[in-house]
Amino acid sequence: MNDGSPFWNELLKLRDPAWSDPTEAQQDKLTADVQRLAYDLGAQIWSRAEEIEDVPPRTRDQVTGYAPDRYLATLRALRAVKDAADSAAARVASEAGHRGAGYPQLGKAWDITRQAARLRWPGAVSVINEANNQEPVHFEMYGGEARVSFHPEEGGWWWIATAANRKVREAPADLTYDTSEEAAAAAGVFLAANTTTDGATA
Template identity: 45%
Template sequence: MTVPEITPEEQSALDTALLDALTPLATAIRSRATGLPEHRMWEGDPAEVALSVLAAWKHVDAEVRRLTATAAGTAGSYGASYEQMGAVWGITRQGARKKWPDAVVRTPATAPAALELFGGTAELAQDPSSRRWTWTGRGADGERGTAGADTGYATREEAAAYAGAFLQEHAAATP
């Protein structure tokens, strides 16, 4: 997936939103640094005022980097590769791996995993080509179930949750 460029209107709206978010932070930083009330933030040496704004941007930059890493981790948890992340970010696969080293977690075990709940059992397996997880199970009542031909889950845990819900629904009846 490549990301299209944003339109001039979108760029303008983004600039406005960022400046609107930045102003209270820059004002607070300037007020603390000078002891001036916030409504007088723009008074004083222009270089000092500009440095207060720069200090606020530093905090915004750090937060954007943190949120970007979270977004990359989320994409990786759903199966996105470093190559895909790099393509969206405009960098190489290696650059994406360096930028977000923990975003893609290689699941070492692709062998089926057994799940035993509510008197039934389910097997979880990862499709090697799609890297999606599926499940098949047999409830305590003898009912068989599966994730379905078109269903796959991004993580083993997600597949286990659906398999567990099936096993709970088909638990042995208590006398």
């Protein structure tokens, strides 16, 4: 719950970076844990599992160690682990998006581009979190005005501007910016280039 205290307000702000990369030891342990899970699952789905139930433990270990299809069963289990990780990632990405993270942050966490994150988790970013200052920004410059707003579905910022010479332009529909400052700067370039009032570009 958010009681409006400085602690909660600070907690709800996105921190960049939001993590530190796993150490080599942490990655090695994770790999070992995943391999153990896959090996256990592989033992359960192995087509010979029932055939060797009555084999003495020592002989069973030997059979397990030499049978090539036992390793194929483990490989199939690892594919199930990947599918489970992808499913879990989609849920976590959605949770992050509903708490104010955008596609730039989701992509960075998954080590992919913002565009790739949008394709991987469409709809994950669907709400604006006021705590992250994603409210629209309106400003006047060079005799014109611009509005910068956050597009949650795109996971980025967009702009539309009316220059002093009454020309109107907006960012292309397929283009968004990672920050409101970047979008405002692009709008500012347009305003600066159209400061005359006779319809000509300055």
